[in-house]
Amino acid sequence: MAQDTQTESRKLLQRLRDALAEDSAGQARLDKITHLIATSMGTEVCSIYLFRDDDTLELCATEGLNAEAVHQTRMRIGEGLVGRVAKSSKVVNTDDAPSAKGFRYMPETGEEIYSSFCGVPVQRLGDNLGVLVVQSKDKRTYSPDEVYALEVVAMVLAEMTELGAFVGEGAAMSALHQQSVMFRGACAQEGAAEGHIWLHEPRVVVTNPVADDPEVELQRLNEAVETLRVGVDRMLEGANTGDKEQLQVLEAYRMFANSKGWMRRMEQDISRGLSAEASVEKEQSSARKRMEEVTDAYLRERLHDLDDLSNRLLRILTGQGNETGADMPADPVLVARNIGPGELLEYGRNLRGIILEEGSVGSHAAIVARALAIPLVIHADRITTEALNGDHVMVDGDQGIVHLRPDDSVVTAFRDKIAMAAEAQERYASIREKPATSLDGETVHLHMNAGLMADLPSLNSSGAEGVGLFRTELQFLIRNQMPKRTELANLYSRVMDAAGDMRVVFRTLDIGSDKVLPYMAPQDEPNPALGWRAVRVALDKPGVMRMQLQALLRAANGRPLTVMFPFVAQFDEYRAARAEMDKALERERILGHPLPASLEVGAMLETPSLGFAPKRFFEEVDFLSIGGNDLKQFFFAADRENERVRRRYDTLNVSFLTFLEGIVNRCVDTDTPLSFCGEDAGRPIEAVCLAAIGMRHLSMRPASIGPVKSLLRRVNLAEIKAVIDEARISGEQSVRPAVMTYLRNQG
Structure with a gap:
């Protein structure tokens, strides 16, 4: 590269830096910058377009075009040559702009006399902030050196835009990281939280883009x-x-x-x-x-x-960066593109909330967040770009909404919501020791879901009657290698110690689909939710299943033990898994180890096929637990990781309730204990409807037990069953409207 070209580039950048350092308004800075660039490059026109919103560019400064067009000329992304640069993030360099693909004439700018056009994106780390344009009357294509110089200038403009150098009169000139912003994501764990941002991977801010030496x-x-x-x-x-x-x-x-x-x-x-x-x-x-x-x-x-x-x-x-010793705020809300379960567990319960750009409702992070009862919002697009460490933030996990740097009206309304939730929790605490008995005398047993030792204190604080589901895969997911049998036996033993006399249902390893072990070769499957997962993996790789069953038997050490196999789709799978348990029992007997005082072996009903299994299956299984999350997605053929469809189908849909009621009746006929486990068990309206059709055991996250119990104690289940039956007869698609009307009428 020619030395004089480099020297001219450095001189221009130093002039720009000096202009930016002057104590002047944002508009004056922009005007001076366009003048400097046009003069330095020997062009008649230099213009700066910045994004007004995600889809609209606004002319914010110009040297050479009509001054009246500034803050008046706007275009959609993809519209005209400027919009084309913004959409593609690529340079457009032409000696005949009016003939170029996508050209759009803007009469208010007076640009019809300029033939040549070169536009470069103003962007920082892939985030488009605007477009820098030079134009001239002569038909010329700008040289590679000139284009390179413009890209370097655009880089400096991007840095200074982010640092707020151009805050001024124009709506498009508001600095990043200063305005109040609302993000609409998706709910992965309910709850509301207020705190200050802690970035998992802090965004580095470059404050010195131009150098002297x-x-x-x-x-x-x-x-x-x-x-x-x-x-x-x-x-x-x-x-x-x-x-x-x-x-x-x-x-x-x-x-x-x-x-x-x-x-x-x-x-x-x-x-x-x-x-x-x-x-x-x-x-x-x-x-x-x-x-x-x-x-x-x-x-x-x-x-x-x-x-x-x-x-x-x-x-x-x-x-x-965090590793340089920055102090985490006292009320941290974690922000990341995505995060693994091990990293999230390192932060622990001191997090107030979690916000992810990616993630899914079934991800490892979501499982850990539920276990720690931390509100989690996923798919908060561009939050890592906008948020800075220490920013004030409010997380509405119920609605999947994040308020970053909220204004006073939002803060007031949000704090009122948190206060109301706190009052409700006090009300729930007053009924913690009371049974969930309805007005017509039906008692529903409420259990909690768990997956970590950290969950177990909630057994007492929530009023749960036991652990209806202990997810054993988390201990496998958070490690870089397969855990040893003795490690697992010690963990399971501590879980049983913490539960005391209360029943704990251990679900065997449920991996595959969205839960991929870091030390297991990934399976390239077109639809992993319907692929090689859970009991299918266990039966094909019986060594891991045997090791886990032995760990569970040794953890029991003569105490009662309850084990459940996940994702059983047909009778033979349950029989094969049960046979592995029998082999493990026999091995422990031969080795002289204590056997459980009692052993219950059940299955998780997560596929519609198992609802139609032979009667013999219902007679042989010790108990069944309906896995509502998976069963619902397979029943409606609606992927629960897909935001477009996962909320499309209602749990209280007549077809789904009728299917569930059929399972209840089959279990009554064979005297098979039945429970319902999943997100819907923890939603009060859904819970009372499940209880009304005969579910007497529900398992949910600990924080849901209070709200569910409170509603169950105030309703007549027989009357709700009558409302459900009436809605079914009348041809309603969902019983929700009728049930809601009934509840409102009951006050």
Whole structure:
């Protein structure tokens, strides 16, 4: 690259920095910047368009176009050449703009006399903030050096936009990280929380995008890269040498850290006038842009490695990030793109809430959040971009809504909601020791779901009568290798100790679908929810099942034991799993170990097929538990991970209730104990309807027991059953409206 081109680029960036440092309003800064760029590049026009909202660009400053068009000219993303740049995040460079694909004439700007057009995206780490445009009357295509210079300038503009340098009169010039923002996500764990943001992977803010001395910046970059490489080498040294896949990933990671092409591009950016930090971030933005375009999963993962390395390098250069000693707020609300169960457990119960950009209702993080009773909102798009550590936030887990930097009216309304919830909890505490007996004398037994030792104190505080479901997979998911039998036996023993005389139903390992063990080869299945999972895996890999059954038998140590097999779809699967239990019992007897005082072996009914199993199955099984979450998705053929359809079908749909009632009747006929486990068991309206059709055992998260018990004690189940039957006869699709009307009439 020519030395004079580099010098001119540095001079322009330094002038821009000086203009940005002046004590002037946002609009005055923008006006001066467009003038500087146009003068430096020898073009008649320079314009800056910024996003007014997610879909609309606004002309915020111009040198050369009609001044009256500023803050008046707007266009949708994809509209015109400017909109095309914003949509594609790619440069548009043409010597004949009116003939170019997508050109749109804006009469108020007076741009019809300009032939040449070059537009570059103003973006930071893949987040589009606007478009920088230069135009001239002469028919010319801007040179690669000129385009490169514009991209460097756009990078600086992006940094300064984020830092609030252009806050001013225009609606499109509000700085990020200052305004009140509401995010609509999806509910993965109910509850309301107020606190302050703690970013799992803090966003690094570059405050010095322009540098004076390239030599100093090159030295800083080289020192930081050397520190990064040493850190990666240490990761390799500490890796599990027996895990070839992990070693391959880390070797690829080291290859990127030593990439000469990566270094050369960053050195080139520094020579143009960027600081070391800005050069890293410019390359990171390019990598993210490429990552969005790559369909190959392996290449996307490698580009993700490069993104992660860039983050590490930025933290070394800036000294920013959680690992540098920043203090977590006293009331932390965790924000992340996604998070694993082990990482989430490290934070523990001191989190007030969790907000994820990704995630799913059945994810490991959601399971842990439910276990810890922490409100969780998923699919909060762009929250990691907008939020900064320490920002005030309010999380409405019931509605799946997040209020970031809320205004006073939102704060008041939200605190009223939290206060009402606290009052309700006090009311529920007063009935904790009382039975869930309806007005017509029917008692429903309420149990809690659990998966961690941390859940067990809730047995007493919630008023639960036992653990209706203990998920054993969490101990497998949070580790990097298979747990040992003795470790599991000790854990299960502690669970039984904590429960005392109360019954604990241990569900055997339920993996597959969305629950993939980190040390198990992933299965490339087109529909994993209907694939190789749960009891299917256990029967195909009986060694793991035998180890777990032995651990459960040894944990019981002569006490009563209750075990349940998940996702049983047909009678033979239950018989085969039961046979494994019988073998494990015989082995323990031969070894002289104490056998359980009593043993109950049941199945989880999660597939419609099992509802139609032979009568002999209902007679042989010791008990059944309906897994409502999976059963509902299979009954309606509606994936519960798919936000478009998962709320489309109502649990109180007449067809579903009729199917459930059929199962209740079959269990009554064979005297088979039956319970219902899942999210719907913990929703008061659904719970009373389930009780009305004959369910006498419900298992739910601990926080739901109080609300469900409160409503059950105030209704007549026989009358609700009559309402359900009437709605069914009248041809209603759902009994919900009729039940709600009845409850309102009852006060």
